[in-house]
Each structure stands twice: as structure tokens, then as C-alpha cells.
Amino acid sequence: MSSLLTEEFNARIGRVPISLGPAGVDPFGLDPQWARYALASAAFLHRKYFRTEVHGIGHVPKGRVLLIANHSGQVPIDGALIGAAMFMDAEPPRFTRAMVEVWSQTLPFVSMLFSRVGQVVGVPENARRLLEQGEALLVFPEGARGISKTFDKRYQLTDFGLGFMRLAMETKTPIVPVAVIGGEEQYVSIANLDRVAKVLRMPSFPVLPQLLLPGGQLPLPTRYRLYFGEPLHFSGDPDDDDAVIEEKVWLVKATLQSMVNRGVKSRRHVFW
């Protein structure tokens, strides 16, 4: 990490509000020592490797907020970069919690890492608890379907889950759509082997030709662009019929899709 980035990082880490118990660990397992390393690596990816452009971060309101983003790129670097943007570019710096797949909890090291850096299992009870604490929560409503898209489906949103909308209505939380551009090109997937995935009990098994090239195991250094939209507010009965909720979810999805489209159109080059 360059000294300039280190300086900026150190100035911000002291200002992040994290509520810890007397034992120095939060109830979800977040350990500041680990979080520091995680944030530092994310900051490096954010500033140096992917040279992320961040637009509209001022739209993120104070207090509890749901960040709803498109998911892409086979590995969840998009989550790390949104976390880095909230930490490096938002004023004051904020710590973002993401909801992770239940499946990740069965993986050694991954489950431990996620827990220590403040990521929580994606069940509604956890989300409710965090929002009630006034935290910023990152949700990818496409889930595993979104991250494992093949290259021909890039930047096309897949089906959204409805859970986040019910949650937002129940806890009266503003929704900020976040369009992530650049993730789809970091790993080019030409196919998904569903059968292999089933045997290995993985959500997907992408075919990535670049892994065969020397150095191709690293994601391609595309330039990421993050667009934070204006907060959307929804009200109504959170236990309403799916049909009613779907309409509201559709509104978010349409907003996000048009932000993604505009973002893709306005970039001049994938890598810079």
C-alpha cells in the first residue's frame, strides 16, 4: 500500500463507529483487528487495483440504510468495493455489513473470515437486528443467481428476492440502489455446469477459461464504477401479498437496471 493511501486509511479508521461489547468483539463476531486488515485490503483493491470511480455517495442517508446492488463477477469483490467506498469515500466513514449466503457458513476459513469482518448470514432476523442498530446493510437481491452469470448475460439483472422489500417496509428503512459496473468483466464465465455444482454442493460451477492462463487466477483489473442512487422510501404492510410486494421490488429493479444501463453506456473503456 502506498504511504498516501496508508495515511488516508489510518485517518479514517479511527472515525468508524463500531459498537463493541466489553470483550472487544461485537455479537456478530466482528473483530476490529480482522476488520482492519479486511478494510485495508479492500481499500487497496478499491484505489489501486480496480481504481474505482464512485458517484453519488452523498445520497446515502445517515442511520439505517439498505444498499441494494446488482451482483456480478463470480467472487464477491463488488461487495468489498462497496464496503470500501462507504469507508473511504463516504463522509463520515461507515462500516457496511453484507448478508452472505447460508452456504458460505459451511466452508472452512470463509465462514470464519466473514464472521470476523462483520458479514452476517442472510436471514431476515439478522437483517432486522442490524437495521434496528442503525447500520448500513448491503443486500444483493439476486443472490447466487446474480454472481454466477455467464458473460452473455452481463449487466442483465436476474430475478430479485422479495425479502429485502418486506424488511425495508417493516423497519422503515430507506433503500439506496447501487449500480456496480466493471464486475462482469473481471472473470469471464462461458458456461455454468449445474451438474458438477450439484455434486460439489456448490450454488454454481462457472467455467472460466482465464484460469488456465498464467496469472489469470487474479481477476482482470477492470475499472469499477459505482453509482449510488437517490434513496427510495416505501411504506405499506410488510406482510402483504407477494403480488403487491413484487410491484415495489420491480420499481427498485427497474431503477437499478436503468442505472446499470446508463453506467455501461457512459464508460469509454472496460479497463480505464
Next chain:
Amino acid sequence: MASAIAPIDATALGPVVITGVCGRLGKRLARALHRERPVIGVDRRPFPDKPKDIVHQQVDIRRKKLKDVFRSGEIRAVVHLGIMHDPRSSAAEHHSWNVEGFAKLLEYVAQFGVPKLVVLSSANVYGPRPGNAQFLTEEAPLLAGASFGDIRDLIEVDMLAQSFFWKQPATETVILRPVHILGTVRNAPSNFLRLPTIPTLLGYDPMIQVVHEADVVDAVRAALAPGIRGIFNVAGPDPLPLSRIIRILERPSISVPHTLGKAVLKRLWSLRLSTFPAPELDHIRYVCMVDDSRARDVMRFRPSRSIEDTVRAVDADR
């Protein structure tokens, strides 16, 4: 150490029956209660160095003789600790003790109109699972049986107590679901932490809640207060990752890959070299923590032992 619970008005208190009184937790509870109210202990095991004013009925709770305990005096409360969780005993014995025995007890509680019943269940009935919420409330389903068959009896006991709660509104039924109880007790979590070298699973370090046995006694006393009824999760101090709990004990630990650990443990279990059945490994792999806010708000229960005292209590009588 001072108890968090104010002494209850002694004049209103009648005799209390404690089943499983000869267990370590039972003895502790009996000693805590016998100065404020008459205590009748029921256990088929002997009770050496018993305080003089405690009556001990050495009966099996499945026997008819249990009824005499209720006939002889007006019992004001029953605390059921007499749950067998010995994974070595046969499934039939286990089931008849836990389920049939408890059903008998419930029958007498209803028949003799005992106004208070406290059942010590366990937070383990929720089961450690990858998709668990970080803090399970009392409404969470009891899913432990899915991966660990031997615990189904204990779930059944919990369910029996729940249905009794609805069927007998005249009795204030309290179900306590404490997290891992640590102390001189001989239960799986305490035995695990007493191992000379503590095994962990490579790459897994779940958050763990523990509670001191003395705090559980306080929780039972809080549950005995008039007006308290329902299901309560009971937790101790703030949760910690397993690795930090082991660090408090300053004992060596060894990390084993899950597949290897499971295979070895299965083998050791079948050779009778281990007291831990392999499915219990999930407790050091996945989260099984509870939200204890109901116990804090309604029973006014506060654990008073620190995390260090709670964890070190496993070595108390060595």
C-alpha cells in the same frame, strides 16, 4: 458473590420438589433454596453430604412411588432437572426416562394442582445450523433433531412442557433454555473444555454463548417467582469466538480438518474412547446462540458472572 435476585417473601413459599437433585446442578439449586423453603429432592442416585433439612426421596421418576411425594405434602413448585442426556445409554432407556418419566411428573403436577413448574430444557434444542439467525428467539423452531438423533428426547420433553403450558393454565409453567452451562457439571461443553488439549475444527470459529452454573441456579430462582410463565432463553455474558474462550483457559488446542475430525471421532466413539458423539461437532462448527432479552425484561434475570469466571469454572474442582 451476590445473587442478582432479591429474596422472595418466605411466608408464601411452600415445599419445592427438585427432580435430578443429585446432579451437580441439582445439588447447587437445593443448597440455594433450602434455607428459604422446604426442599424435597427426587433422584434414584444417593445424595451424600446432604444438608439435614433437605428431604431426599430415592425413587425413579417412572415409578408409582413418585406419587407419594405429591400426596404427602402440599407441593407449591416442581423444578424438573432430571433429564438424562447420556449418549451412551440405550435409546429405549433414554426415551422412557426422559419422556415417560416426565409425562408421569406432569400428570401429578396437574392432578395435585401444583401452581408452579420449572423445566430445564436447553438452547441445544434449536440445534447448531449454518442457516441459524445469530440470535434465536424463543419462537425459533426446534431443529436440533435433524442432524443429531439422540437429542430428540430432549426436544420432546420441551414440547411436552409447551403443551402442558396450554392445557393447564392453573399451573405457571416455565421452560428455561440455557446456553452451554459451564462449571463443575459433567455435561458435554464443560467436559469438552476440560480436555487437556482442546480440539477445534480447522477454519471454523463460531461465536459461542456460555453461562455459569450458578447463574443458571439464579435463573431457576427467578423463574420460581410468582407470575412468571412461558419460555425463556437464558444466556450468560456476551458471546465470544470459541478460540477466545479456549484462550481464557490457557490450554493448548489443536485444529483438525472437519472431515478428518468427524471420521476420527466416529471411530473413537465406536471404540468407547470418546464421550462425544460425532454430530456434536456441529457445536464447534456452526452458531447456536439465543436472544435472551425476554429473560432480562420479564424475569429480570441478569447473569452476574464474568466470561472469565464462567469459563474458568470448568476447572473449579480439580
